Amino acid sequence: MKEKWKLICEYKSDSKTHLEGDKCYISNKGRVRINDIILDYGKGLYLGKDKEVRIYGCKLPESNIYRTIYKLFIGPLKYGSNYNIHHIDCNHMNNSADNLIQITSKEHAKLHNISKVIEYNEEIDKLAKLPLRSQSKLFFIELTVKRKEERRKIREEERKKLQEARQKEKQKERQKERQKEIDNKLANGWKYDKNGRIYNPNAIKDIVLYRTKESYKTSAEKISLRYKNDPTYRQKTSESAKDRKWINNGKERKMVKPDELEYYLNNGYELGYKKCISH
Secondary structure, X not given: OOOOEEEEEEOOOOOOOOOOOOEEXXXXXXXXXXXXXXXXXXXXXXXXXXXXXXXXOOOOOOOOHHHXXXXXXXXXXXXXXXXXXEEOOOOOOOOOHHHEEEEEHHHHHHHOOOOHHHHHHHHHHHHHHOOHXXXXXXXXXXXXXXXXXXXXXXXXXXXXXXXXXXXXXXXHXXXXXXXXXXXXXXXXXXXXXXXXXXXXXXXXXXXXXXXXXXXXXXXXXXXXXXXXXXXXXXXXXXXXXXXXXXXXXXXXXXXXXXXXXXXXXXXXXXXXXXXXXXX
């Protein structure tokens, strides 16, 4: 008989023992699996108070496993106290579809009046004494912890890949913007020099006004370029600083206008450019 699997339960949220999207399957040979993991006694399977096989954390379509297998793989069940599912080899642990048959309760009682059933019942009693339910719970918890860690690692890798992809997109956008600026400047008469930089030939010669790869890091560099690029910048700054004088109070120094000088001298400042704590 070829083994066939059918879905009986799907978990809709994360828990201590299962993850969202986990699926429980049952086969016509009586085996049970969660996703690709085959379950066994103490590892997902246990015996209930009625000594029937149960799946930890899974609600079966029927009251027990063998009734579920019969309904899924053989045919519809006849409900009521007059009908029972019988194990042909009298082994209640063999839930294969080939080993199940639906008969009346009277026929079932006659078949169970044989000594062979007692041996199998003893084996079931031994399993019933073991803490299979707690073992199954621990099995699922340990398995879920490992899977959550694996899922976390996968999500971190995906997040890193997304970040790298976004950074590459931003870099491409910046390169396009820079290229547009260069194209606009070239269209307005700018030219390339020997070092691959562009400059304005209408301004002072050999002065770099735009860099294609490096950005200006210091304000001093920007100011020095203002002096070079704008011939009137020095004149403007010198006129604004004209007639100003240096004063200090030992902690800081500054340049002030003539009309402000008297105020600062009355408040502890003195004339002169001296080394101060703040500089």
